[in-house]
Amino acid sequence: MEKLQSTNLLFEISKSGRRCHALPPSGVPAAKLDSRFQRVAPPPLPEVAELDLVRHFTNLSSRNMAIDCNFYPLGSCTMKYNPKRHERLVALPGFAGLHPWQPDCTIQGMLAILYEAQLFLTEIAGLHACSLQPAAGAQGELTALLVAAAYFKHKGENRTRVLVPDSAHGTNPASAAIAGFDSVTIKSGEDGLVELADLESKLDERTAVFMITNPNTLGLFDNQILEITRKVHEKGALVYLDGANMNAILGITRPGDFGADMMHYNVHKTFTGPHGAGGPGSGPIAVRDMLEPFLPAPMVVKDSAGVFSLKHDMPLSIGRVRSFFGNVGVIVRGWLYLRTLGPNGVRQVSEQAVLNANYLLALLKAHIEVPRGDTCMHEFVASARLLRREKRISAMDIAKRLLDKGYHSPTVYFPMVVAEALMIEPTETESQETLDQFAATLISILAEDADLLHNAPHDLTISRPDEVAATKQPVLRWKSA
Numbered sequence: 001m002e003k004l005q006s007t008n009l010l011f012e013i014s015k016s017g018r019r020c021h022a023l024p025p026s027g028v029p030a031a032k033l034d035s036r037f038q039r040v041a042p043p044p045l046p047e048v049a050e051l052d053l054v055r056h057f058t059n060l061s062s063r064n065m066a067i068d069c070n071f072y073p074l075g076s077c078t079m080k081y082n083p084k085r086h087e088r089l090v091a092l093p094g095f096a097g098l099h100p101w102q103p104d105c106t107i108q109g110m111l112a113i114l115y116e117a118q119l120f121l122t123e124i125a126g127l128h129a130c131s132l133q134p135a136a137g138a139q140g141e142l143t144a145l146l147v148a149a150a151y152f153k154h155k156g157e158n159r160t161r162v163l164v165p166d167s168a169h170g171t172n173p174a175s176a177a178i179a180g181f182d183s184v185t186i187k188s189g190e191d192g193l194v195e196l197a198d199l200e201s202k203l204d205e206r207t208a209v210f211m212i213t214n215p216n217t218l219g220l221f222d223n224q225i226l227e228i229t230r231k232v233h234e235k236g237a238l239v240y241l242d243g244a245n246m247n248a249i250l251g252i253t254r255p256g257d258f259g260a261d262m263m264h265y266n267v268h269k270t271f272t273g274p275h276g277a278g279g280p281g282s283g284p285i286a287v288r289d290m291l292e293p294f295l296p297a298p299m300v301v302k303d304s305a306g307v308f309s310l311k312h313d314m315p316l317s318i319g320r321v322r323s324f325f326g327n328v329g330v331i332v333r334g335w336l337y338l339r340t341l342g343p344n345g346v347r348q349v350s351e352q353a354v355l356n357a358n359y360l361l362a363l364l365k366a367h368i369e370v371p372r373g374d375t376c377m378h379e380f381v382a383s384a385r386l387l388r389r390e391k392r393i394s395a396m397d398i399a400k401r402l403l404d405k406g407y408h409s410p411t412v413y414f415p416m417v418v419a420e421a422l423m424i425e426p427t428e429t430e431s432q433e434t435l436d437q438f439a440a441t442l443i444s445i446l447a448e449d450a451d452l453l454h455n456a457p458h459d460l461t462i463s464r465p466d467e468v469a470a471t472k473q474p475v476l477r478w479k480s481a
């Protein structure tokens with residue numbers, strides 16, 4: 001295997017003068033290039049034959065885990081199947097060939113889709129307005145917090161703090177800091193939900209926003225939510241919903257109904273934008289009416305004659321957060337998904353996602369500790385804490401061994417409130433057979449020898465890369481020795 005699939009870089013197999021193309025003769029006379037633009041030597045690009053090139057990239061791609069090849073229970077990331085039909089439709093020249101500077105009258109179809117996407121996302125949120133601009137969930141968080149800051153400034157209130165539960169995604173406190181707020185951590189109780197006493201002790205007139213993920217990253221729906229949002233509103237603060245877990249509640253409950261004033265979606269998670277490995281994201285935000293004037297401009301609007309246009313005249317807007325209209329290709333995929341499913345289908349997504357997660361939880365919980373795992377929403381968090389103590393098997397060992405067996409790993413060591421966490425999210429698109437096989441595999445791994453697991457994966461080209469070095473000292477460019 002190792003011998004057949006070379007791990008050499010293209011630079012390393014390069015042979016001077018080798019080509020994989022033949023350009024037709026030029027039909028125009030050579031122009032003299034100003035010497036300022038001339039290079040002394042051509043750039044050192046790899047020179048390879050077409051077959052070498054094809055094999056190189058095809059072999060590389062087959063080493064990757066991908067949702068089209070492997071079950072991918074990466075908790076919080078909602079790695080559901082991305083329908084291939086979306087790819088075909090979004091690549092139609094009428095979509096893919098548009099230029100964002102075309103006059104509005106020539107892009108009425110695209111504006112109609114964006115307008116409808118705004119309406120759908122507003123309705124699913126139970127809120128009043130939506131901006132499609134943010135390019136990812138994290139940017140949606142930042143945008144909404146900037147909207148909140150502008151709102152309080154306009155009201156003449158000086159609020160400096162954002163409260164964030166300790167089970168939140170790391171982007172929450174980071175967004176709060178970048179938006180200029182002080183981030184204050186709220187503890188989770190034994191039950192994994194927001195500890196009300198801690199929230200109350202920290203909630204005051206300095207609080208601008210309470211950010212909550214509901215269902216939270218433990219896969220639990222915080223049933224204190226009405227009390228929480230009432231208390232936050234009593235202090236004049238806003239409630240932000242991190243909507244990364246919307247896959248659990250689509251069409252079942254609406255954040256606006258349980259008191260959220262603003263939220264983001266991850267279109268690339270919940271609404272099937274292909275993501276991971278650099279696929280672009282899309283993080284639209286929905287807000288309550290009093291926040292609408294502060295949304296990023298422009299918004300897509302429709303006049304009484306049914307003509308769509310971009311509304312730039314928004315004097316209180318925080319301005320642009322992304323060029324043009326956001327990551328339109330991802331939004332169109334999300335719109336196709338919603339259009340295909342319709343209201344009942346959207347609800348069925350969540351019902352099935354929750355059913356699948358509970359099914360898997362029931363198969364696994366006798367074999368691995370699931371600290372708050374009587375039942376769950378769309379995901380649950382197992383813990384290898386006892387396994388580590390008793391058998392020296394860590395969450396990382398299990399995650400790595402799963403790779404040998406053809407499964408992508410669950411999310412590990414997150415949320416931080418669970419030791420040795422393995423966060424498992426099957427999504428609604430997996431069959432019962434896949435879940436049965438995954439559970440059987442995981443259970444068989446738990447019975448394996450600890451030493452075998454410490455060195456896993458054994459069957460892949462690369463075993464355990466130094467992940468800290470890869471993050472802290474990434475080598476992003478090839479250099480000749």
Ligand SMILES: *Cc1c(COP(=O)(O)O)cnc(C)c1O
Pocket residue numbers: 076077136137138139168169171213217242244245266281282283
């Ligand atoms: C994925 C995720 C985010 C951030 O979204 P990105 O689109 O990756 O920026 C925020 N919160 C939670 C809970 C998430 O799972």
